[in-house]
Amino acid sequence: MWSDWFRRRHRPSPVAVTGLPVADCPPGTLRLLSPQELLRPRGERINRIEELAATTPLHFRRYYLSALQRFARWVQQLPASESHHHAHAGGLLDHALEVAVTALQIRLGYLLPLGGVPEEIARDRDRWTYALFCAALVHDAGKPAVDQKVRLFDAAGTEIGLWNPWIGDMPEVRGATHYRTEFVRQRQYRLHEKAALLIAPRILPAEGLAWLAEDRDGFALWLAYACGDTAHSGVIGEILGRADGHSVARNLGAETVSRAATTQVVPLWEKLVTALRHLIESKELPLNRNGAAGWRVGDDLWLVSKRTVDALRLHLTQTGHPGIPTQNERLFDVLQEHDILTPFGDRAIWRAEVRGKGFAHTLTLLRIPAARLWAEPERWPEAFAGDILVPEAVTDPLSGSPAPDSSSPVSDSPAIPVEVETDNGGAADAPDPNPKQTIGTSSLQAAASDPFLNWLIEGLAEKRIPYNHAGARVHVVAEGVLLLSPAIFMDYVAAAAPGETWEKVQKRFLKRRLHVRTAKDFNIHRYRTAGEHRQGTVTGLLLKDPKMLFPEKVPKPNPYLVTTEELAEAAA
Numbered sequence: 001m002w003s004d005w006f007r008r009r010h011r012p013s014p015v016a017v018t019g020l021p022v023a024d025c026p027p028g029t030l031r032l033l034s035p036q037e038l039l040r041p042r043g044e045r046i047n048r049i050e051e052l053a054a055t056t057p058l059h060f061r062r063y064y065l066s067a068l069q070r071f072a073r074w075v076q077q078l079p080a081s082e083s084h085h086h087a088h089a090g091g092l093l094d095h096a097l098e099v100a101v102t103a104l105q106i107r108l109g110y111l112l113p114l115g116g117v118p119e120e121i122a123r124d125r126d127r128w129t130y131a132l133f134c135a136a137l138v139h140d141a142g143k144p145a146v147d148q149k150v151r152l153f154d155a156a157g158t159e160i161g162l163w164n165p166w167i168g169d170m171p172e173v174r175g176a177t178h179y180r181t182e183f184v185r186q187r188q189y190r191l192h193e194k195a196a197l198l199i200a201p202r203i204l205p206a207e208g209l210a211w212l213a214e215d216r217d218g219f220a221l222w223l224a225y226a227c228g229d230t231a232h233s234g235v236i237g238e239i240l241g242r243a244d245g246h247s248v249a250r251n252l253g254a255e256t257v258s259r260a261a262t263t264q265v266v267p268l269w270e271k272l273v274t275a276l277r278h279l280i281e282s283k284e285l286p287l288n289r290n291g292a293a294g295w296r297v298g299d300d301l302w303l304v305s306k307r308t309v310d311a312l313r314l315h316l317t318q319t320g321h322p323g324i325p326t327q328n329e330r331l332f333d334v335l336q337e338h339d340i341l342t343p344f345g346d347r348a349i350w351r352a353e354v355r356g357k358g359f360a361h362t363l364t365l366l367r368i369p370a371a372r373l374w375a376e377p378e379r380w381p382e383a384f385a386g387d388i389l390v391p392e393a394v395t396d397p398l399s400g401s402p403a404p405d406s407s408s409p410v411s412d413s414p415a416i417p418v419e420v421e422t423d424n425g426g427a428a429d430a431p432d433p434n435p436k437q438t439i440g441t442s443s444l445q446a447a448a449s450d451p452f453l454n455w456l457i458e459g460l461a462e463k464r465i466p467y468n469h470a471g472a473r474v475h476v477v478a479e480g481v482l483l484l485s486p487a488i489f490m491d492y493v494a495a496a497a498p499g500e501t502w503e504k505v506q507k508r509f510l511k512r513r514l515h516v517r518t519a520k521d522f523n524i525h526r527y528r529t530a531g532e533h534r535q536g537t538v539t540g541l542l543l544k545d546p547k548m549l550f551p552e553k554v555p556k557p558n559p560y561l562v563t564t565e566e567l568a569e570a571a572a
Contacts, residue, residue: 026153026157026178028180029153029157029179029180030076030077030089030178030179030180030181031177031178032076032170032171032176032177032178032179033076033077034073034171035068035069035070035072035073036069038072038073038076038077038090039068039069039072042093042094042097045097045098045100045101046065046068046097048101049064049068049097049100049101049104049133050064052101052104052105052107052108052129053104053126053129053130053133054129055126055129059126062205062207063130063205063207063208063211064130064133066205066208067133067134067137067203067204067205067208068137070202070203070204071093071096071137071141071203072093073169073171074141074144074169074199074202074203075092075093075141075144076093076170076179077089077090077093078090078091078092078093078143078144078150078181079091079181080094080095080140082183083277083278084248084252084274084277084278084281085247085251086247086248086251091251092140092143092144095140095248095251096136096137096139096140098243098246098250099136099139099240099243099244099246099247100132100133100136100137100243102243102246102247103135103136103239103240103242103243104129104132104133106239106242106243107128107129107132107239110235110239112124112125112128112218112235113128113217113218113235114234114235124215124218127211127212127214127215127218128218130208130211130212131212131218131219131221131222131236132239132240134200134204134208134212134222135222135225135226135236135240136240136243137203137204138196138199138203138204138226139193139225139226139240139244140192140196141192141196141199141200141203142191142193142194142195142196142198142199143192144165145165145166145192145195145198145199146184146187146188146191146192146195147183147184147187147191147192148181148182148183148184149162149181149182149183149184150162150163150165150170150179150180150181151179151180151181151182152170152173152176152178152179153176153177153178153179153180154175154176154177154178155175155177155178157178160173160175160176163179169202185378185379186382189281189282189283190282193226193227193228194227194228196226196227196228197223197226197227200226218236220232221233221234221235221236221237222236224236224237225237225240229463230464231463231464231466231469245318245319245320248319248320249319249320249321250320252266252271252274252319252321268324268334269334269335269337269340271321272312272316272331272334272335272340273340273372273373275312275315275316276308276312276368276373277373277374278315279311279312279315280294280301280373280381283462284311284315285307285308285311286458287301287381287382287384288381288382288383288384288385289356290356290358290359291457293307293308293311294308294365295354295356295386295388296370296380296381296382296383297383297384297387297388298383299369299370299371300342300367300368300369300370301367301368301369301370301373301381302350302352302354302365302366302367302388303365303366303368304363304364304365304366305328305332305348305349305363305364305365306328306364307451308366309328309332310328310496310497310498311496312331313325313326313331313498314496314498317498326499332348332349332366333348335348335366335368336348339372340368340372341366341367341368341372342367342368342369344367348366349364349365349366350364350365350366350367350390351363351364351365351390352365352388352389352390353388353389354386354387354388354389355386355387355388355389356384356385356386356387357385357386365388450508450509450512451496451497452489452492452497452505452508453509453548455492455495455496456474456483456488456492456549457548457551460474460549460550461552465491468555468558472484473487473488473491474488475527475538475558475561476546476554476555476557476558477527477542477557477558477561477562477563478557479516479542479544479563480516480542480543480544480545480546481542481543481546481548481549481550482525482527482538482540482541482542482543482561483540483541483542483543484538484539484540485506485539485540485541486502486503486506488540489502489503489505489506489509490502492505493505510541514543514544514545514548515541515542515543515544516542516543516544524539524540524541525539525540525541525542525563526538526539526563527539527540527562527563528561528562528563529560529561538561
């Protein structure tokens with residue numbers, strides 16, 4: 001086993017490679033350690049990796065252990081996140097090892113490559129196992145380079161300067177013996193995934209990368225996962241996604257197995273705070289724009305009530321937390337009972353108008369002081385340029401006086417239809433005294449107030465929802481944008497609205513009349529694949545305005561999809 005090999009070659013020592021005694025750490029810093037010192041306390045997990053790899057000792061040392069030592073030297077004792085999972089010293093190394101072990105365990109239930117003949121499966125078994133191991137190490141390896149700033153110190157405690165991760169590892173900086181890390185403010189979410197491929201050659205041995213690259217199909221999946229392209233990472237993304245989620249869930253207190261009696265159970269309110277902070281920082285709950293999930297005004301975050309608790313429930317459920325209440329009222333009560341939100345009288349919900357440039361919506365909102373999520377004001381989200389207006393008839397429950405924004409003047413710009421969100425999560429248009437004047441409502445305004453369209457627009461912009469690919473639910477066509485139905489609505493319910501049915505979501509969408517009906521006055525359009533590809537039929541709803549889903553730049557139409565009418569004309 002690796003631990004036996006390690007003990008024969010590396011005697012434990014209280015002195016690091018820098019020669020500095022363990023006790024002489026400047027306050028608030030961590031000591032630079034050798035790979036052996038970093039891996040020795042984690043020998044049990046490394047032994048498990050060796051068991052699951054089921055390879056020869058020479059092969060394990062050359063390909064696996066070499067990568068582990070390089071990775072440990074690279075990440076040292078840096079945390080995996082600032083305030084989410086594995087936020088402790090050494091968290092990034094612990095997380096990578098946990099993901100590697102779990103991924104290799106899951107791999108035992110797969111015959112890889114999928115669909116391969118027995119000879120191919122037997123021949124490439126070791127390569128696929130190694131690919132999963134390498135993906136586990138690389139997937140978060142970009143975090144030290146783009147998400148954190150590391151300050152280096154010498155043995156006297158004098159600051160040397162910032163570590164430049166693109167030049168070399170921390171121990172390579174002359175005179176450096178200690179370090180302290182801080183997270184980049186307003187960092188770009190998921191940028192570390194794009195940086196991972198640049199870091200990979202410094203972690204993986206060259207012969208290991210060359211071995212992976214010999215299988216072009218498998219290597220393509222590996223590259224896709226390493227850079228965050230989960231839509232094209234295939235079975236590697238599937239296995240690593242499950243392993244990553246399992247590691248995150250365990251660290252956040254979501255284990256379903258029995259825990260030791262000394263382990264403290266994480267209370268629900270603390271899970272909600274941690275999840276909410278993560279959803280906002282990762283922009284899964286976007287802020288400060290039309291159609292956002294919330295807005296920061298002054299010291300408070302105003303969050304759309306149903307959308308927020310639905311996102312919290314989905315996130316906690318997907319990360320393995322059992323027993324999350326299914327009723328929104330229960331989650332509101334938990335937040336209120338633990339003083340996480342500012343109540344309106346004895347209720348958790350506020351009804352207020354959100355006004356920004358070119359939009360205004362009246363919504364049911366949660367009011368949460370930003371200090372409840374981030375103790376340091378510099379970590380707060382940027383402030384909203386618009387206003388949150390409480391109706392004049394409503395008084396501020398904190399002071400008993402009229403709400404400060406209630407007397408703000410109403411804009412002289414043309415009236416914009418207001419979306420009213422009901423307390424039970426449903427949505428209904430505000431009463432309109434003159435319906436004929438609102439028939440020409442902008443489709444962009446309509447899209448901004450629809451949860452399904454918000455989810456779709458954000459997913460397309462963030463590349464979470466693919467388009468114009470085989471198997472995609474969204475296709476740009478010459479006539480607009482085709483949404484495959486009911487598949488796209490099923491995806492939405494599974495990802496963002498577990499309490500609803502796809503039929504209800506689709507019916508609500510159809511009532512908005514943003515789609516184009518067929519010549520025979522049907523909702524569903526039929527398209528066929530054209531050209532040299534095997535012909536097939538897809539059906540869906542057609543949106544006439546592509547800019548509704550692609551406001552920045554409309555992609556080119558999928559050349560392999562044409563309407564059945566066009567095919568009939570071509571045949572004639």
